[in-house]
Amino acid sequence: MSGKDQTRRAQRRSSQRGGAVKSFLFFIGGLALLAAIALGVGGYLGYREAVKPGPSRENTIVLLPPGSAVSTIAHQLEDVGVIEHPEIFIAAVRLRGVQSEIKAGEYEIPARSSVIAIIDQLREGKSILHYFTAPEGRTTAQIIRLLNENDVLEGEVSIEPGEGELLPETFAFTRGETRDNLVRRMMKDQDALIDAIWDDRAMELPFSTPAEAIILASIVEKETGVAEERPRIASVFVNRLKKGMRLESDPTIIYGLTQGEPLGRGLRLSELRGETPYNTYVIRGLPPTPIANPGKASIEAVLNPADTDDLFFVADGTGGHVFAPTLREHNANVAKWRSIERQRATQGGK
Template identity: 35%
Template sequence: MSIVQRFSKIFFYLALFPAVIVLCAWQGWAWWSWATAPPAPKSSTGETSDADKTVQIRIPPGSTSKQIGSYLESAGLIRSSNAWDLWVRWLNTQNKGVFKAGTYELSPTQSLKEIAEQISQGSVVQISFTIPEGRNLKQMAAYFESQGFFPAQDFLAATKQIPRDKFPWLPSGLPHLEGFLYPDTYQIASGGITPKAVIDIMLKRFEQVALPMYQKNPQQIKLNLLQWVTLASIVEKEAVIPAERPRIAGVFTQRLQKGMKLEADPTVEYGLNIQQTVDQPLTFKQVKTPSPYNTYLNRGLPPTPIASPGKASLQATLNPEKTDYLFFVARYDGTHVFSRTLAEHQAAVAAIRKQRVQQNQGAIPQPN
């Protein structure tokens, strides 16, 4: 081969090299564009299609970026975990991106970049939970465990840590937070569901809703914060019909002022960790069982609230009905019979028991 031919061949390859580079770059860019594009196109009809439906995916704490890529690819949210790895390396280099644990609502119509940004920003799903009025700590703990939030025992242990540094208005000497976790519906980030986080958000709601009521409203009977919440919790457990709350609060207020025992069944139930029913009321033995919470045996209020009172019961306790009633007994429809004297009360109890016996007898088939 002559020198001219050799140089011609060299020039040919040199001329071909840029074309090869361009071709490889084009192929690489084409693959990258495909790999980072949404796996499914958005519906062009305006109607929701399977492709438009979101997917909830949980990123466990401590997950590596490579594991996250595998989760996303397996869920059909990205086309390539390799492309995810490349993107993450660039993100870590350029933006120091950190992916946050939690539950995310993602769509296969999102690009890889959009998904990465959502997870790096911690835009997690908001979880809702509801604590009705009158629930105690053990009931809350069982609820949280049933929802898969955390073990019941973890929650109960956390309620014994009184955060007075953050909520200095909490009464001193509390053994637990019974009564101060405000009953309401809450939204919390899925990545932050811990006993402490739940407790903090509920105490904050008490601080926002209940505490101003106590600080601003005049009281017919002088109660400190702990006494107010404790009495309101008993009213909450006794009242079924909203209209009766102020009257029930009035009866308890009268008894306290006269130095009488409250004799409230819910305090006995709380102390013994039981719950009476229509068919299984408290027994004489249970009522006579000693407990700091037994208001049949002990005068005054129990040492702590027995549940979380709602706004209506808290307000009724601040402004109880002025009444000369000193007793009440529950009917079987949720209402109560109120009495001024012990004799009237005993007669009402006997009448209600007789009615119950007649109802039970009427429910038993009679022989032919």
């Protein structure tokens, strides 16, 4: 074979190899392009699924326990009918890198929420709020009973707060909060209130400690349910304490008899005269403990009572009281009240 023929054959082989390489590269490139297209189409379809309105036709409540994996949450959301495709939820969470931001809790998912909207709601952690109200003037035992009756709170009450150590308020909480924690909040709130207002108390009050203020506030709380009367009721007791007079408060006697449970009848003369630590018709000064848990208004009232000379008060027949600085005026007011009572008795209690 001549040299020219060998050269031409080598060129043909080289051309064939180059063509094969080009064909292979073209094939690989085609596959990559197809893959990219597929990924793009898949990503677009996934995004469209994630932002479209969800299947639920009404608001839906779902409880996500602490420590739940994203996949568990996804299937739970599917089970309650707020998403159709758990894999879309999982992919969206992972693509956004928010796995650690999904918060446990009880949520109300609005109707037709998209996957993205649900993820944002769970990231914000805006759980459903529940409310517990501790009424003013209830004893600690009564408030604990109310806590135990609440079916959203969890756990037993193991804390033993003393009488008057809870601040009655309405408390917001989320499902899963313990009864003990709510008790701690009530105790902490009362401490914070006293700390905030103690230094601004009136001068020359007949008590020197926050504990004594709470005792007197509990008596004011039990004596009236009329908010605007509290500073004036407080002034009567403050004036009596300053003069060394007995407080003569019926609710203190009842507490000594029943620990604050309703007596269900009027006080007997023997009970008015009975020697107990809580009978303020017999003892001078304050009883040994509060007789209830006073609210903020009653605590503020005893720290800054109305400026009056009043020493007496009696019911006026309208739910409030009439006040007097002297026994003579008080006796006249009592006579009027007795007349109202007799009239009501003859009218069948109207």
